[in-house]
Amino acid sequence: MAEKPTLRWGILATGMISSWFVADLSLDRQDAQANHVIQAIGSSSLEKGKAFVAEHLPGKSPTVYGSYEELYADPEVDIIYIGTPHSFHKQNCLDAIRHGKNVLCEKAFALTAPEACEVLDAAREKGVFIMEAMWTRFFPIVRALQQKLHEEKAIGAVHRAFCDFSFDMKIPSLGPASRLKNPALGAGTLLDIGIYSLTWTILGLEPPLGPAPARAAPEKTPKVVAAQSLDDGVDVATTIVLLYEDGRQGIATAHATVKSQRDFARIEGSEGTVIVEGDAAAVPSSFIVKKLDGEEKRYDFPRPGRGFYWEADAVALDIAAGRKENAIMPWAETLRVMEIMDETRRQGGARFPVDKD
Ligand SMILES: NC(=O)C1=CN([C@@H]2O[C@H](COP(=O)(O)OP(=O)(O)OC[C@H]3O[C@@H](n4cnc5c(N)ncnc54)[C@H](OP(=O)(O)O)[C@@H]3O)[C@@H](O)[C@H]2O)C=CC1
Ligand SMILES: O=C1OC[C@@H](O)[C@H](O)[C@H]1O
Numbered sequence: 001m002a003e004k005p006t007l008r009w010g011i012l013a014t015g016m017i018s019s020w021f022v023a024d025l026s027l028d029r030q031d032a033q034a035n036h037v038i039q040a041i042g043s044s045s046l047e048k049g050k051a052f053v054a055e056h057l058p059g060k061s062p063t064v065y066g067s068y069e070e071l072y073a074d075p076e077v078d079i080i081y082i083g084t085p086h087s088f089h090k091q092n093c094l095d096a097i098r099h100g101k102n103v104l105c106e107k108a109f110a111l112t113a114p115e116a117c118e119v120l121d122a123a124r125e126k127g128v129f130i131m132e133a134m135w136t137r138f139f140p141i142v143r144a145l146q147q148k149l150h151e152e153k154a155i156g157a158v159h160r161a162f163c164d165f166s167f168d169m170k171i172p173s174l175g176p177a178s179r180l181k182n183p184a185l186g187a188g189t190l191l192d193i194g195i196y197s198l199t200w201t202i203l204g205l206e207p208p209l210g211p212a213p214a215r216a217a218p219e220k221t222p223k224v225v226a227a228q229s230l231d232d233g234v235d236v237a238t239t240i241v242l243l244y245e246d247g248r249q250g251i252a253t254a255h256a257t258v259k260s261q262r263d264f265a266r267i268e269g270s271e272g273t274v275i276v277e278g279d280a281a282a283v284p285s286s287f288i289v290k291k292l293d294g295e296e297k298r299y300d301f302p303r304p305g306r307g308f309y310w311e312a313d314a315v316a317l318d319i320a321a322g323r324k325e326n327a328i329m330p331w332a333e334t335l336r337v338m339e340i341m342d343e344t345r346r347q348g349g350a351r352f353p354v355d356k357d
Helices: 016-025 046-056 068-073 086-098 113-126 140-151 189-205 308-320 331-348
Strands: 006-012 035-042 063-065 079-082 102-106 130-133 158-166 223-231 234-243 249-255 263-269 272-278 284-291 296-300
Touching: 006 016, 006 068, 006 308, 016 035, 016 046, 016 308, 035 046, 035 068, 035 308, 046 063, 063 068, 068 086, 079 086, 086 102, 086 113, 102 308, 113 130, 113 331, 130 308, 130 331, 140 189, 140 272, 140 284, 140 296, 158 189, 189 234, 189 249, 189 263, 189 331, 223 331, 234 331
Parallel strands: 006 035, 006 079, 035 063, 079 102, 102 130, 158 249
Antiparallel strands: 158 263, 223 234, 234 249, 263 272, 272 284, 284 296
C-alpha cells in the first residue's frame, strides 16, 4: 500500500474556524488518509498566535508568526489555510499564491464572483493547488446520499429540493467590527450560512461532481429568483429559488434570528422524499428515504470531532498526486456558486463596498 502523504499546514488567522480546523486535524484517526502537520501559525499579533497554540494545540510547537507575510514566506509550509473574514480572502489567497503556496480558503471563497475569478486565474498562472473549504461536501453522507438519489434513483426523478440554515446570530448585540455585522467584512446570512442551503439544494438536485464515474463539470447555472430582508444594509434573511430549464426547483433559505429544525433539507422525487438531518446544514448526520408506498429507511453517519479532516485528507491526496483542483469542489463550482450569490444580492439588495453597481 502507498505511504500516506504528509501535508504541512500554515494556519492563517486565529479565530473560531482556525481553532475548529486544527482541533480536527490533530485527532488520532484510524481511517486518516494523510498525515497533517500544523507547521506554523500566522496571526495579526504574536501574542494572539502564541495564545492560540497554548489553547488549541497543547503539546505542539508550531512556528508562530506575528504577521501573515512571514507565514507565506515559510519554506516549511506546503499549504496555507485561510481562516479570515470573507473580505480578506481574495488578498490572502493572492498573497499566498504569489509565494507559491497551495491554498485552502474558507467559505465563502471571496465576496464576489469577479474576485473569485481573479484568485483562480492567479492560481492557474502560478501552478498551485487551491480549493474553497466547503467542507460539508466531503462528508461521506453526501456521497452516500447522492448515490441513493442519482445512481440508485431511490425516489425516482428528483424534482425539488429545500434547505434551510438558520440560527440566532444575535446580530443586534454585536459590535460594528463583527464579521457578522459589518458589510465591509462580507457580513450577512448569504455568505455565512445561505451558501450551505444553496449547496444542499444543488447536491440534492444535480448528479454528483467528483472522480469518474461522477460528472467532471457542474451543470449549467439555473435561473435565480431571490429576496432578502436587510437590516442596516446587511441581509438578515435570504430566500433563493433556483429554476432549472427542465423544471427542477431548489429553494434555499437562511435566517439570522429563527432556528432551523434538525430536518434541515428535503428532497422530493417522483417516487418519494428524502429528509436530511443534523445539528445544522453544515454538519449533516443522517438521512431518511421515504417511499410513496410508506416504506422508510434511515441511514446514520456518525463522525468523530467536527469533520474538517475529510476535506483536509482530500486536499492532501490531490496535492500528493500533483492535481491543482479538487474534483468534488472544483474551481468551476466555486465560481458558479459565487455567481448565484452575486445574483441573489443583486436582486435582494445586500451590497458590499467592492460591488461595482
Ligand atoms: N466551515 C465552517 O464551519 C466555518 C467557516 N467559517 C468561515 O471562516 C472564516 C472566519 O470566520 P470566524 O473564524 O468565525 O471569524 P473570527 O472573527 O472568529 O476570526 C477571524 C480571524 O481573522 C483574522 N482577522 C484579520 N483581520 C481581521 C479583521 N479586520 N476583523 C476580524 N478578524 C480579522 C483574526 O485573526 P488574527 O488576528 O489571528 O490574524 C481573526 O481572529 C469566514 O470565512 C467564515 O465564513 C466560520 C465558522 C465556521
Ligand atoms: O460556516 C459556518 O458554519 C457554522 C456557522 O455557525 C458559522 O456561522 C458559519 O460561518
